[in-house]
Amino acid sequence: xxxxxxxxxxxxxxxxxxxxxxxxxxxxxxxxxxxxxxxxxxxxxxxxxxxxxxxxxxxxxxxxxxxxxxxxxxxxxxxxxxxxxxxxxxxxxxxxxxxxxxxxxxxxxxxxxxxxxxxxxxxxxxxxxxxxxxxxxxxxxxxxxxxxxxxxxxxxxxxxxxxxxxxxxxxxxxxxxxxxxxxxxxxxxxxxxxxxxxxxxxxxxxxxxxxxxxxxxxxxxxxxxxxxxxxxxxxxxxxxxxxxxxxxxxxxxxxxxxxxxxxxxxxxxxxxxxxxxxxxxxxxxxxxxxxxxxxxxxxxxxxxxxxxxxxxxxxxxxxxxxxxxxxxxxxxxxxxxxxxxxxxxxxxxxxxxxxxxxxxxxxxxxxxxxxxxxxxxxxxxxxxxxxxxxxxxxxxxxxxxxxxxxxxxxxxxxxxxxxxxxxxxxxxxxxxxxxxxxxxxxxxxxxxxxxxxxxxxxxxxxxxxxxxxxxxxxxxxxxxxxxxxxxxxxxxxxxxxxxxxxxxxxxxxxxxxxxxxxxxxxxxxxxxxxxxxxxxxxxxxxxxxxxxxxxxxxxxxxxxxxxxxxxxxxxxxxxxxxxxxxxxxxxxxxxxxxxxxxx
RNA sequence: GGCCCCAUCGUCUAGUCUGGUCCAGGACGUCAGGUUUUCAUCCUGAAAACACGGGUUCGAAUCCCGUUGGGGUCACCA
Numbered sequence: 001x002x003x004x005x006x007x008x009x010x011x012x013x014x015x016x017x018x019x020x021x022x023x024x025x026x027x028x029x030x031x032x033x034x035x036x037x038x039x040x041x042x043x044x045x046x047x048x049x050x051x052x053x054x055x056x057x058x059x060x061x062x063x064x065x066x067x068x069x070x071x072x073x074x075x076x077x078x079x080x081x082x083x084x085x086x087x088x089x090x091x092x093x094x095x096x097x098x099x100x101x102x103x104x105x106x107x108x109x110x111x112x113x114x115x116x117x118x119x120x121x122x123x124x125x126x127x128x129x130x131x132x133x134x135x136x137x138x139x140x141x142x143x144x145x146x147x148x149x150x151x152x153x154x155x156x157x158x159x160x161x162x163x164x165x166x167x168x169x170x171x172x173x174x175x176x177x178x179x180x181x182x183x184x185x186x187x188x189x190x191x192x193x194x195x196x197x198x199x200x201x202x203x204x205x206x207x208x209x210x211x212x213x214x215x216x217x218x219x220x221x222x223x224x225x226x227x228x229x230x231x232x233x234x235x236x237x238x239x240x241x242x243x244x245x246x247x248x249x250x251x252x253x254x255x256x257x258x259x260x261x262x263x264x265x266x267x268x269x270x271x272x273x274x275x276x277x278x279x280x281x282x283x284x285x286x287x288x289x290x291x292x293x294x295x296x297x298x299x300x301x302x303x304x305x306x307x308x309x310x311x312x313x314x315x316x317x318x319x320x321x322x323x324x325x326x327x328x329x330x331x332x333x334x335x336x337x338x339x340x341x342x343x344x345x346x347x348x349x350x351x352x353x354x355x356x357x358x359x360x361x362x363x364x365x366x367x368x369x370x371x372x373x374x375x376x377x378x379x380x381x382x383x384x385x386x387x388x389x390x391x392x393x394x395x396x397x398x399x400x401x402x403x404x405x406x407x408x409x410x411x412x413x414x415x416x417x418x419x420x421x422x423x424x425x426x427x428x429x430x431x432x433x434x435x436x437x438x439x440x441x442x443x444x445x446x447x448x449x450x451x452x453x454x455x456x457x458x459x460x461x462x463x464x465x466x467x468x469x470x471x472x473x474x475x476x477x478x479x480x481x482x483x484x485x486x487x488x489x490x491x492x493x494x495x496x497x498x499x500x501x502x503x504x505x506x507x508x509x510x511x512x513x514x515x516x517x518x519x520x521x522x523x524x525x526x527x528x529x530x531x532x533x534x535x536x537x538x539x540x541x542x543x544x545x546x547x548x549x550x551x552x553x554x555x556x557x558x559x560x561x562x563x564x565x566x567x568x569x570x571x572x573x574x575x576x577x578x579x580x581x582x583x584x585x586x587x588x589x590x591x592x593x594x595x596x597x598x599x
Numbered sequence: 600g601g602c603c604c605c606a607u608c609g610u611c612u613a614g615u616c617u618g619g620u621c622c623a624g625g626a627c628g629u630c631a632g633g634u635u636u637u638c639a640u641c642c643u644g645a646a647a648a649c650a651c652g653g654g655u656u657c658g659a660a661u662c663c664c665g666u667u668g669g670g671g672u673c674a675c676c677a
Contacts, residue, residue: 079676082676169600170601173673217604235675237674239677259671259672260672261603263677285670290610292669377626383614385625386625412612415610416610417628420627470639481638533636561638563639566638
């Protein structure tokens with residue numbers, strides 16, 4: 001049941017599913033023992049944590065840490081239609097994954113048992129949908145002072161006026177026609193339950209925002225109209241809720257994306273009207289795709305549509321997608337498939353969707369620490385040199401928490417360069433010790449590649465780590481590095497070119513080498529990367545062939561290709577029996593092929 | 600379109616506030632060599648930018664103005 005829209009008091013609590021934190025009696029007062037710095041991240045739970053939001057959260061977190069302050073997480077769920085608890089949970093999980101811990105906000109227990117969030121006394125809920133009483137109390141004060149007023153135009157009426165303004169090529173601005181109705185009449189109609197919105201009476205003077213990144217930005221009164229602060233459904237709009245809550249929660253510094261810059265004069269005007277102090281504002285540059293477009297979930301849809309069309313599919317390849325809806329989706333460029341179904345579709349088509357949300361990067365096999373490092377460099381720079389004279393670029397969250405400041409923030413939008421992220425990722429993985437890598441790889445596989453996790457035990461993965469780690473840019477790459485071990489010995493596919501080059505070419509010397517190696521391999525004891533390497537090396541020397549002429553035939557015989565981890569590791573991963581079986585099968589296969597060509 | 604913000608290599612950026620030490624430094628990518636049993640690494644080297652036009656100044660990437668370009672925003676979304 002939606003809140004009663006007829007009055008601004010006596011609100012019936014918004015029905016919600018059980019939440020981690022219940023609303024306590026909120027006094028709306030600012031806590032007396034307030035820390036010096038309070039920052040916040042205030043996502044709207046309408047989807048997953050976007051990469052831009054992740055950076056905003058990261059910087060706010062870092063700023064609070066840097067100054068020994070508090071970092072607050074608040075859920076801005078005033079859009080009843082689009083908000084969901086599932087989205088909230090996903091956002092909390094992504095933040096926790098990235099190591100962005102909040103001091104106050106929804107309580108959350110991370111997989112490692114760490115508890116985040118919790119309630120600060122006398123602040124109340126960190127879900128805006130549970131703070132309606134507070135908004136209404138503030139709103140009532142504004143109306144009584146004549147700083148806000150009910151307005152009764154229908155959305156249709158306003159839309160018509162807006163269209164007319166567009167047609168006339170002038171900017172649209174609310175015309176204050178509600179003020180033509182006498183005040184007592186407006187109050188009476190509102191109290192009588194007539195459907196209405198509440199608008200803020202914008203003051204006449206210009207408003208200047210002192211931004212820590214961009215400097216002073218002044219907006220003239222002509223540009224600011226009487227915006228809506230309470231919607232027809234009784235919920236506050238973003239502008240109102242954000243101002244009330246930031247004050248109630250003692251927020252001192254607001255660090256957010258530049259798309260909010262133009263909102264800030266409204267917020268400042270509201271703060272003045274409500275008697276609040278204006279926090280310090282810092283607006284960060286935006287993050288874009290390499291082509292300059294906005295990084296948005298639409299990119300995933302676009303990629304999927306293109307792949308489906310390229311594959312010539314006219315029916316969904318997975319059962320969970322409704323065929324009729326699929327056809328419509330395919331035809332209609334503006335139609336978006338939801339994120340989960342897109343992921344299934346991509347898996348079926350064996351394509352990668354562009355990473356947009358924090359969770360996408362996790363699924364793609366990036367370490368949280370890598371993403372944090374890379375993200376921190378998008379729009380911020382430590383302006384510090386390494387001892388060797390190069391710029392400091394590689395650092396961890398602790399460094400950020402110790403050094404982040406507004407001075408390092410840039411003004412220009414940056415493009416998200418996946419190549420550079422990939423380079424960072426590869427370096428970070430290489431820098432791990434084998435055990436840590438194996439653990440990370442295992443943890444990733446358990447959640448994102450269950451087949452791999454089932455096929456290899458944790459012990460197996462520790463054994464594989466030395467071979468896999470140096471060849472991975474991401475944890476997901478591990479699978480392709482040891483792909484040869486994932487196929488059955490009877491299912492190895494021999495690459496024709498490789499076979500020809502190393503086994504057949506030169507009077508089939510390679511094949512001969514293979515035969516001679518069999519008894520040597522059969523005799524290696526124990527069968528480890530080192531002993532294999534030594535035994536094969538000895539043969540390479542004694543035969544006078546050299547390692548190149550010996551290793552490649554073996555490599556092709558056991559993997560089917562000329563590319564694999566170092567030979568000792570490759571053979572040891574398979575084990576002696578599987579190696580011998582594969583050598584036999586390879587020899588047989590090449591001989592059969594030769595017989596066909598020249599009977 | 601109105602308003603607002605921005606402008607250094609292909610990309611992320613240092614240098615801009617406090618003009619000279621910058622014929623502009625680093626990183627990713629690219630290209631060319633080298634190491635290596637394949638791959639991946641690793642090493643060495645190279646190409647690569649102050650958007651344009653005025654002005655101020657002995658001197659401008661740095662200050663001012665304009666132009667162009669890019670972006671944001673103009674919701675009962677946040």
